[in-house]
Amino acid sequence: xxxxxxxxxxxxxxxxxxxxxxxxxxxxxxxxxxxxxxxxxxxxxxxxxxxxxxxxxxxxxxxxxxxxxxxxxxxxxxxxxxxxxxxxxxxxxxxxxxxxxxxxxxxxxxxxxxxxxxxxxxxxxxxxxxxxxxxxxxxxxxxxxxxxxxxxxxxxxxxxxxxxxxxxx
Amino acid sequence: xxxxxxxxxxxxxxxxxxxxxxxxxxxxxxxxxxxxxxxxxxxxxxxxxxxxxxxxxxxxxxxxxxxxxxxxxxxxxxxxxxxxxxxxxxxxxxxxxxxxxxxxxxxxxxxxxxxxxxxxxxxxxxxxxxxxxxxxxxxxxxxxxxxxxxxxxxxxxxxxxxxxxxxxxxxxxxxxxxxxxxxxxxxxxxxxxxxxxxxxxxxxxxxxxxxxxxxxxxxxxxxxxxxxxxxxxxxxxxxxxxxxxxxxxxxxxxxxxxxxxxxxxxxxxxxxxxxxxxxxxxxxxxxxxxxxxxxxxxxxxxxxxxxxxxxxxxxx
Numbered sequence: 370x371x372x373x374x375x376x377x378x379x380x381x382x383x384x385x386x387x388x389x390x391x392x393x394x395x396x397x398x399x400x401x402x403x404x405x406x407x408x409x410x411x412x413x414x415x416x417x418x419x420x421x422x423x424x425x426x427x428x429x430x431x432x433x434x435x436x437x438x439x440x441x442x443x444x445x446x447x448x449x450x451x452x453x454x455x456x457x458x459x460x461x462x463x464x465x466x467x468x469x470x471x472x473x474x475x476x477x478x479x480x481x482x483x484x485x486x487x488x489x490x491x492x493x494x495x496x497x498x499x500x501x502x503x504x505x506x507x508x509x510x511x512x513x514x515x516x517x518x519x520x521x522x523x524x525x526x527x528x529x530x531x532x533x534x535x536x537x538x
Numbered sequence: 539x540x541x542x543x544x545x546x547x548x549x550x551x552x553x554x555x556x557x558x559x560x561x562x563x564x565x566x567x568x569x570x571x572x573x574x575x576x577x578x579x580x581x582x583x584x585x586x587x588x589x590x591x592x593x594x595x596x597x598x599x600x601x602x603x604x605x606x607x608x609x610x611x612x613x614x615x616x617x618x619x620x621x622x623x624x625x626x627x628x629x630x631x632x633x634x635x636x637x638x639x640x641x642x643x644x645x646x647x648x649x650x651x652x653x654x655x656x657x658x659x660x661x662x663x664x665x666x667x668x669x670x671x672x673x674x675x676x677x678x679x680x681x682x683x684x685x686x687x688x689x690x691x692x693x694x695x696x697x698x699x700x701x702x703x704x705x706x707x708x709x710x711x712x713x714x715x716x717x718x719x720x721x722x723x724x725x726x727x728x729x730x731x732x733x734x735x736x737x738x739x740x741x742x743x744x745x746x747x748x749x750x751x752x753x754x755x756x757x758x759x760x761x762x763x764x765x766x767x768x769x770x771x772x773x774x775x776x777x778x779x780x781x782x783x784x785x786x787x788x789x790x791x792x793x794x795x796x797x798x799x800x801x802x803x804x805x806x807x808x809x810x811x812x813x814x815x816x817x818x819x820x821x822x823x824x825x826x827x828x829x830x831x832x833x834x835x836x837x838x839x840x841x842x843x844x845x846x847x848x849x850x851x852x853x854x
Binding site for chain 2: 424426427428432435436437439440441442443444445473474477478479
């Protein structure tokens with residue numbers, strides 16, 4: 370199937386977020402694709418607050434089924450969450466379970482004034498009442514496929530489709 | 539089944555009994571996971587919901603407030619329910635066997651046992667006995683092993699000296715009776731530290747200690763030369779007044795770490811101690827509280843390392 374150009378979608382995503390930013394807007398990228406996107410969005414939007422990163426491994430709802438992710442990366446929130454307007458950034462929005470975990474983790478750092486969600490791709494298939502306020506594109510992806518963002522050596526972002534089934538991604 | 543009782547049939551960690559024989563990728567996975575828990579313990583909410591609903595029993599057949607507390611804090615920060623049993627003072631004094639105690643607690647739906655026992659092999663015995671869904675962590679058994687201490691020590695070293703391939707490490711003190719020293723040596727050699735030294739009087743070294751892959755020194759002046767990391771061991775009270783040592787004063791004179799002796803090591807060398815310290819016996823206060831000491835960071839990192847071990851075991 371024909372996948373959209375990630376760099377093109379990033380431009381659209383930047384412009385839709387730009388309308389809503391304030392001095393207390395902060396981006397938080399979800400590992401790994403969301404972290405790359407948040408870095409690029411931060412450059413594009415020139416926000417005053419540094420971006421945070423979340424690895425939601427300690428908050429996932431499938432720990433009892435699949436155990437701890439073999440490569441947990443440290444989460445890092447380098448700004449005061451209390452009172453800030455946070456935009457969570459993820460590459461592909463699917464079941465919504467990762468976002469649920471990310472919101473729970475975020476609240477263990479403090480009480481934000483608001484949390485919104487930006488996703489490069491919304492592929493449907495939600496299992497929780499979660500919606501993104503900023504979406505690059507809505508794409509129909511067969512349920513036995515996995516869509517993932519990749520970063521090439523020069524930093525260019527691209528989308529790839531895999532047959533491998535990974536639950537809750 | 540694997541012949542390593544610590545690993546399940548997929549080669550994943552089922553129990554943590556000793557650092558001996560654990561493959562480097564498993565050790566590194568514990569250290570890497572612990573890095574993420576360091577961040578958790580620095581937040582306002584020092585807790586994650588990972589082990590919510592799990593019951594962890596601290597079975598301490600030997601008194602230890604400090605180690606028991608660090609396991610308790612680690613379990614609570616993972617949202618597990620923790621029950622502390624000071625068994626030296628309860629069932630065993632009424633004549634119950636070790637395995638009967640374990641059977642009773644298993645019937646209460648324990649998910650994990652943290653075991654401290656004066657007999658070497660006690661945690662192994664329990665691990666072989668329990669149902670496959672129950673995990674066992676050895677929190678110190680006799681002279682044999684204290685794997686979480688060994689792991690938190692290598693974690694602390696890695697934080698300050700990330701390149702293990704160029705390290706010279708000296709372990710100083712009562713190697714003979716130390717389960718900590720054994721766990722440190724196995725972890726350090728598995729992770730590729732090229733030179734591990736032990737420095738001790740002959741009476742406090744096991745025979746043929748070289749077989750563990752260490753270099754033996756009896757003299758601090760030679761042993762500390764060019765060392766990057768000094769791991770001091772606690773001189774246990776019961777050893778102080780045995781025939782193995784003339785006096786604590788004499789021990790301090792030859793093996794106690796003073797600023798003067800520390801200056802023989804590399805200028806940027808770090809000093810570790812598993813605690814509790816005997817100031818003026820194995821370590822001088824000026825060193826313990828000095829700029830090269832990482833003894834308090836060890837305590838902080840110990841929580842993160844134990845959280846990592848518990849969450850990896852519970853997920854396997």
